Amino acid sequence: MKFLEADLIKVDVVVESAEEAIQEAGNLLLNANLIEKDYVDAMIKSYRKNGAYFVLAPQIAIPHARPEDGVNEASVSFVKLKEPINFGNEMNDPVQLVFGLGASNSDEHLALLRKLTTLLNNSNNVDVLRNAKGYEDIKKLF
Known part of the structure; x- marks a missing residue:
C-alpha cells in the first residue's frame, strides 16, 4: 500500500477545472x-x-474509480491546488485538497478511506495540508 509518499504528492498545482485536478491526482x-x-x-x-x-x-x-478500471496497487496521491476550484458540490466547494485513491478491492478501498478519514478528521492536519509547501511539511503528519 502506497499512502502519500514523496512521489505521490504535488503542491501548488494550477488547474482550470475539476477534471484537470482529477487528472493531476491520477497522473501521480x-x-x-x-x-x-x-x-x-x-x-x-x-x-x-x-x-x-x-x-x-x-x-x-x-x-x-472501480478496482477493475486498472488498479495495480492500493495507493493514495495528494494534490494541493494553488487556487481552490469548484467541483459542483454546493456544501463543500471550493476544493483545494485532492486525494487520488486507487484500490484493487473493497477491503483495500475501506482501509485507505479509514487512513484518510483518520488523517482528515483532525483540523490541524488539514491546516498542515492546506499550507504545505512540499513533502517535508506533509511527512510530519505520519
Whole structure:
C-alpha cells in the first residue's frame, strides 16, 4: 500500500477545472505505475456521470474509480491546488485538497478511506495540508 509518499504528492498545482485536478491526482498514481491509464479516464468519467459525490468535506475531494478500471496497487496521491476550484458540490466547494485513491478491492478501498478519514478528521492536519509547501511539511503528519 502506497499512502502519500514523496512521489505521490504535488503542491501548488494550477488547474482550470475539476477534471484537470482529477487528472493531476491520477497522473501521480499512473507515473508511479500504481494504476493504468484507463483508471484516470474512469475517474473523470465517473465525475462526469455522477457529479462531485467524492467531495466529502469542505475543500476535500477524493476521486476514485472501480478496482477493475486498472488498479495495480492500493495507493493514495495528494494534490494541493494553488487556487481552490469548484467541483459542483454546493456544501463543500471550493476544493483545494485532492486525494487520488486507487484500490484493487473493497477491503483495500475501506482501509485507505479509514487512513484518510483518520488523517482528515483532525483540523490541524488539514491546516498542515492546506499550507504545505512540499513533502517535508506533509511527512510530519505520519
